[in-house]
Every structure is written in structure tokens, then in C-alpha cells.
Amino acid sequence: MSDRIYPDPTINLETECYWQAANDGKLLVKSCNACGKAHFYPRAICPECGSPDTTWTEATGRGRIYTYSVMRRADPPYAIAYVTLDEGVTMMSNIVEADFDNLSVDMAVEVMFGQTEGGQALPLFRPARGI
Amino acid sequence: MARLAKAYIAGIFEHPTRKAVDKTVPMLHAEVALGALADAGLSKHDVDGYFCDGSLPGLGGMALAEYMGLDLTYTDTTETGGSSYVIHVGHAMEAIAAGKCKVALITLAGRPRAEGLQKLGARARGEDSPERGFELPYGPMVTNLYAMSTMRHMYEYGTTSEQLAWIKVAASHHAQHNEHAVLRDVVTVEDVINSPMIADPLHRLDCCVISDGGGALVVVSPEIAKSLGDRCIKVLGQGAGIKHLNGGRFDLTYTGAAKSGPIAFAEAGVTPADIDYASIYDSFTITVLETLEDLGFCEKGKGGALVSDGNLISGVGKLPFNTDGGGLCNNHPANRGGMTKVIEAVRQLRGEAHPAVQVPDCRLALAHGTGGQISQRTGAGTVILGSNDA
Numbered sequence: 001m002s003d004r005i006y007p008d009p010t011i012n013l014e015t016e017c018y019w020q021a022a023n024d025g026k027l028l029v030k031s032c033n034a035c036g037k038a039h040f041y042p043r044a045i046c047p048e049c050g051s052p053d054t055t056w057t058e059a060t061g062r063g064r065i066y067t068y069s070v071m072r073r074a075d076p077p078y079a080i081a082y083v084t085l086d087e088g089v090t091m092m093s094n095i096v097e098a099d100f101d102n103l104s105v106d107m108a109v110e111v112m113f114g115q116t117e118g119g120q121a122l123p124l125f126r127p128a129r130g131i
Numbered sequence: 132m133a134r135l136a137k138a139y140i141a142g143i144f145e146h147p148t149r150k151a152v153d154k155t156v157p158m159l160h161a162e163v164a165l166g167a168l169a170d171a172g173l174s175k176h177d178v179d180g181y182f183c184d185g186s187l188p189g190l191g192g193m194a195l196a197e198y199m200g201l202d203l204t205y206t207d208t209t210e211t212g213g214s215s216y217v218i219h220v221g222h223a224m225e226a227i228a229a230g231k232c233k234v235a236l237i238t239l240a241g242r243p244r245a246e247g248l249q250k251l252g253a254r255a256r257g258e259d260s261p262e263r264g265f266e267l268p269y270g271p272m273v274t275n276l277y278a279m280s281t282m283r284h285m286y287e288y289g290t291t292s293e294q295l296a297w298i299k300v301a302a303s304h305h306a307q308h309n310e311h312a313v314l315r316d317v318v319t320v321e322d323v324i325n326s327p328m329i330a331d332p333l334h335r336l337d338c339c340v341i342s343d344g345g346g347a348l349v350v351v352s353p354e355i356a357k358s359l360g361d362r363c364i365k366v367l368g369q370g371a372g373i374k375h376l377n378g379g380r381f382d383l384t385y386t387g388a389a390k391s392g393p394i395a396f397a398e399a400g401v402t403p404a405d406i407d408y409a410s411i412y413d414s415f416t417i418t419v420l421e422t423l424e425d426l427g428f429c430e431k432g433k434g435g436a437l438v439s440d441g442n443l444i445s446g447v448g449k450l451p452f453n454t455d456g457g458g459l460c461n462n463h464p465a466n467r468g469g470m471t472k473v474i475e476a477v478r479q480l481r482g483e484a485h486p487a488v489q490v491p492d493c494r495l496a497l498a499h500g501t502g503g504q505i506s507q508r509t510g511a512g513t514v515i516l517g518s519n520d521a
Contacts, residue, residue, distance in 0.1 A: 009264035019264075040379030041265040047378040067286070067383060069278035070331040071270065080275045082383075089379030092266050105286040122268050 004076050004094075008118040014044050017056055022121040027059045027111045029087050040089040060086045061111035062128060070100045083109055083125050097126040133520055134400075136365035138224035138235075139356035140516065142171025142349035143474045145455075147311050149462060151242045151343040156188055157198045159240035159345045164199055167347035172359050173234060178349075179203060180232030182219035184239065184467065185210030195238070205232035211373070211510025212502025213412060213467040214387075215239075216348065218512035220473060220498075221369025221395075223350035233352045240345030241465020262376075262508075273414075274338065276504040278330035280383040281417040285332065287384050287432065292332055294435035295416040296323035299336050299459050301443035302413065306456025308485040313340040314460040323416075337416040339458035339468070346470040348477075364480045365517035367401070367495075370394025375508045384432075386418075387511025388425035388499055396427070399515035401495060403427045406515075408479045408490045409450060410472035410498040413457040418505050419443075423450075426499065426513065445488040454479065454488035469500030469512060480518040494521040 011019050021028045030042035034051035045052050068081035079095040081103075095103060096114065108128035113121040144166030151159060168175055181203050183192040191208040207222050209215055216239055223235035284290050300320055306312040318336060326335040356363040372390025375381075396402060403426060411419045411426075420434040428450060429437040442448030455461045455475040458468040476496040478484045495517055502510035 006268045009268050010258075011264060014261075015264055038379070041262050043261070043378075067279040067283035069275040069282060069333075071272075071275055072328060072331065074270070078270055080269055080271060080279065082279060090376075090381060091379060092269050092271065094269050105282065116268055 004078055006114060006116040006122050008116045008120055009122070015042055018042050019120060021056070022113060022123055025113060025121070027061050027123050028056045029059050029085065029089060030054050031057045038087045038089050040091045059111070062086050063109055063125070065095065065103065065105055065107045065109055066090050067105055068095060068103055070103065079103060081125070093123060093125050095126065096124045134365060134367060134517055136353065136367055136517065137228040138350050138352060138366045139363040140220070140348055140366060140473070140477050141351045141356055141359050141363045142167040142169070142173065143346070143477045144170055145346045145462070145471060145474050146240070146344040146464065148344045149311065149313050149342040150244045152245045154242070156240055156242060157195060159242065160187070160195050160238045161199050163240060163345045163347035164236055164238050167236070167349045171349040171351070173349060175199065175201060177234045178236045180205035180223060180226055180235035182207045182223055182235055182237040184208065184215040186241070186465070201236070205235070211371070211512065213414065214469045214500030214502035214510045214512040215467065216470040217473060217498055217500035217514055218371045218510070220348060220350060220366060220514050221371060221512065224366045224369060227350065227352045233355055235350040237348040237350065238345065239347070239465060239467055239470040241467065242343040243341055243466055244343045272330070273504070274330035274333060276507055277415045277417055278333045280421065280506045281332055283383045284417065284421060288435070290420065290435040292324050292334070293320050294439050295337055295420060296320040297439045297441070298413065298416040298419045298443065299323045301438070301441065301448070302453055302457045302459040304444045305454045305488050306460030308487040309456045309461050312456040312461040313342055314456070333415060333417070339414050339463045340460065341466065342462050342464055344462060344464035346464060346474050348470070348473055361519040362481050363519060364477045365519070365521060366514060367517045368395040368397070368399030368515040370398070370513045372511045373509070374506065374511065383506040384421065386421045386425050386501060386506045387509045388422045388501070388513065391511040391513040392426040392499070395513040395515050401515060405495050406497050407493045408454070408476065408496040409452045410476045410496065411452050412468050412472055412499055412501040413453055413459045414463070414468060414501065414505070416459070418501055419452070421506060422499055422501060426497070445490055451488070451490050454484050454490070469502070472498040472500055473514065476516050480516055494518045
């Protein structure tokens with residue numbers, strides 16, 4: 001079985017802060033100073049209220065699996081998921097360091113970082129180990 | 132009293148090919164266009180409006196209009212994936228009602244099997260789409276995106292793989308009578324749940340076929356319909372909508388049909404209980420289940436019970452659906468199933484479906500298209516159609 005190779009993300013001027021922070025081990029979300037809501041994926045202009053007054057905030061990195069699917073036929077198998085963060089927004093990711101037979105919707109997960117093909121840190125989630 | 136309609140579907144054509152190794156995409160467009168015009172009793176010289184999706188060779192509809200030799204004063208390239216053609220019917224109706232065109236041609240064609248599947252991803256997913264960096268690294272595929280909607284629906288409503296399997300079973304009962312269908316064998320619930328797992332919890336038989344081909348529709352003004360006779364089908368109502376991930380606050384248990392359905396029913400002045408036959412886009416079994424709920428054929432979350440025990444099988448259940456075998460068994464030309472949904476609804480309303488699946492006295496039908504990824508980034512189109520005497 002081969003190691004999973006994550007393709008590189010496309011990065012642009014709206015999103016480069018997110019990816020730089022990931023390289024520093026931080027998961028960022030965008031929040032709007034006008035309406036107070038977080039959103040994902042990050043945009044310069046708030047999709048909720050249209051304000052350009054958006055700011056980066058560091059997420060706790062904790063969340064729950066909203067839904068997932070295990071791709072057992074892939075080599076190697078992987079688990080794609082939508083994870084709802086403590087901040088209230090849901091993002092696509094992969095669940096790693098987990099027994100795929102024991103994943104479940106609403107399972108508590110925490111962020112960790114993998115590496116893409118080109119060496120960019122990529123937010124992934126594993127079952128929460130608790131504090 | 133018979134209802135009035137702003138426009139009529141006068142011609143339909145479904146290409147019989149399922150693997151078009153000896154044809155180009157423009158050839159397929161021209162063949163389905165001429166087929167639908169012949170079915171209507173019109174010629175290409177009558178066409179003044181052309182409706183197509185955004186995947187055509189060339190830019191918009193211009194290259195194909197030139198290839199086919201169309202003389203146009205109206206065009207629409209609404210692109211919502213597989214639902215495009217259902218929305219095109221609605222837009223053609225509005226254009227005709229506004230007096231902007233009289234004979235609208237809608238075509239779809241593609242050859243994903245002959246060209247190889249590798250071209251699909253690049254076309255379906257724009258390199259410059261703004262979400263791309265936040266999804267592509269995680270391995271999203273059509274199958275696992277639909278699977279994640281399925282998993283959430285199961286979690287919230289207790290929907291089971293057996294219930295989903297009934298949708299394929301019903302499609303297969305219909306496809307056995309369709310000589311052009313890719314899959315003609317009748318399958319059981321056990322066959323579906325014992326087929327290989329593709330993307331947990333979706334099995335191979337929860338997925339639609341991949342096929343080449345296409346189809347065309349001709350939508351005309353009431354005056355022209357009157358001159359063509361009673362095979363013309365009324366377009367009574369139409370609705371469209373886009374649903375997306377909403378900045379990361381979303382619910383994957385419902386689809387864009389929750390938007391397009393009520394608009395179409397309101398315009399037609401009918402309710403789900405009035406519908407004799409339904410064509411429901413069936414890229415996967417879950418697509419049908421969530422769509423039927425969202426269109427109001429049952430309470431939200433009760434789709435599993437609605438589709439079970441043969442309730443979708445013509446002559447057996449209360450809600451006959453996809454009597455051509457649908458995308459699940461018959462045909463999913465160019466990976467875009469909205470066109471064939473409208474075509475089979477017209478066959479039913481004309482009384483020209485296969486006798487084994489023809490719904491008796493079929494007067495009101497619904498056709499629904501789903502584009503993109505169900506309940507995630509998706510375009511929805513619903514039309515309500517009526518027989519000539521409806």
C-alpha cells in the first residue's frame with residue numbers, strides 16, 4: 001500500500017495567509033467585523049453580509065465530523081469528510097490516524113497537519129485525544 | 132376546462148447510441164436536433180432560438196449554431212450541469228411567452244465513454260474555481276461527495292441502504308423493457324447491497340451508468356403547437372435554483388429541489404398529489420430520495436419509506452418514476468441526465484412510453500434535474516408538464 005499523496009492546493013492573494021499559517025501549524029478561518037460571522041472557505045468579501053471588512057482568526061482546531069465517506073478502493077484508502085469546527089463553519093478535509101471502521105458522524109476530531117506533494121502543510125483531522 | 136400553456140414541447144429525440152466511437156460531438160448534436168425537429172414535424176429552418184449547456188465545442192452555442200446551420204435571434208447557455216436542459220425548457224417557455232422566439236431547440240450530446248473518463252474531471256471542475264484549493268487536496272470525487280450527503284441523511288433520518296436499493300430495483304424493472312438501456316437485467320435489493328462498495332455507503336448499483344449519446348427538445352409557441360396537433364405537451368410550470376455550501380453553514384440532507392419545486396408547482400397550480408408520473412434525476416439512488424422529499428412527495432426524512440416496496444415501479448406502486456430505466460439503468464448521456472428526464476415525461480404524457488410501463492391516463496408529469504453535486508454546489512430545475520387535454 002502506498003502513502004497518500006495530497007495534491008497541492010491552488011493559492012491566490014485571497015488565501016495565501018491561510019496556507020502560510022498552516023505551514024506554522026495554525027488553522028485560520030475568516031471572520032467578518034461587520035456581521036460577526038465566520039465563513040469557510042476564506043474570502044476577502046464576507047459571503048454573509050457583503051462587507052469587505054473581514055479578518056483572519058485562529059480556530060481552536062477542534063470540531064466534529066458532520067459527514068464522511070471512506071474510499072476503500074483507493075490506494076491507499078482514505079476518509080473524506082466535512083468537519084464542523086467549534087467556530088460554527090464546516091470544511092472539507094480528510095480524517096487520518098483513525099480506524100476507518102470506527103468513524104462516525106458527530107465524532108470529535110482535532111486538526112493536525114499533513115504535507116502536500118509540493119511541501120505545503122495541509123489541515124487534516126484525527127479523532128480527538130482530549131486534553 | 133383544459134389548462135392554458137405559455138409554451139409546448141413539440142418534439143423529442145433520445146439518441147439510441149450508448150457508445151459513440153464513430154461520431155463526433157457536433158455530429159451527435161446535429162443528429163439529436165434533426166431527430167427532435169422531425170418528431171415535431173418541423174425543420175431546422177423553423178428554429179429561431181437555441182438553448183445549450185456550457186460544455187459545447189466552441190464558445191457557448193455559436194460554433195454549434197454555425198455547424199448545424201441555424202439562423203437564430205435568441206440564445207441561452209445556462210449551465211447548471213445535468214439540470215441545464217430542464218431549466219432550458221423553462222427559459223424557452225419564458226422567451227416564447229415574451230415573444231422573443233417561436234421555435235426553441237435544446238440539445239445535449241457527449242461521448243464520455245468514447246473519449247475516456249479522464250476528460251470528465253477537468254471539464255467539470257474549473258481550474259480557477261474559488262473553492263478549489265480547499266477541496267481538491269482532499270480527494271473529492273462525484274461518488275464520495277454524493278456518499279457524504281447519503282451518510283448525513285442516514286444519520287439524521289435513519290435512511291437505510293435497503294431503502295435506497297429499492298430505487299435501483301424500480302429503475303431496473305423499467306429498463307428491462309427498453310431495448311437501448313445499458314443495464315436491462317432486473318435486480319433485487321440484495322443485488323444492490325451486495326454489489327461492491329464504491330464510496331461508503333454507496334454501492335456500485337447505487338450509481339448511474341456512464342454513456343455516450345444525447346437528446347434534444349423542441350419547445351414552441353401555442354400558435355405553432357396548435358398547427359402541429361395533439362402530440363404537443365404543455366409546459367405548465369417551471370422553477371430553478373442554486374444551492375451551495377453557504378460560507379460553511381449548510382445542511383446536506385436537502386437539495387436545490389427545495390427551491391425549484393415549489394416555484395414550479397405554484398406556477399402550474401398543482402400539487403405533488405396531482406402528479407401521475409415523475410422523472411427524477413438519478414445520478415445516484417440518494418439523488419432520487421432527497422429530491423422526492425424536497426419536491427414534497429413525502430415529509431422530509433420519510434423518503435426511505437416512500438421509495439420502498441416497489442412504490443416507484445409503474446403498474447405496482449403509487450409514484451411511477453423514470454420508466455425508461457433512468458440514469459441508473461438506461462442512459463446518462465454526457466454525464467448529464469436532465470434531458471432524458473424531460474424526454475421520458477413527454478413520452479408518458481403522449482401515451483408513447485413502452486406499453487409495459489405506460490402510466491394509464493397520464494395527464495400531469497414532473498421532470499426534475501440535478502446538476503453539480505447534490506446538496507453541495509448544485510443547480511436544480513423542475514418542470515411540470517401536461518398532456519394536450521390536461
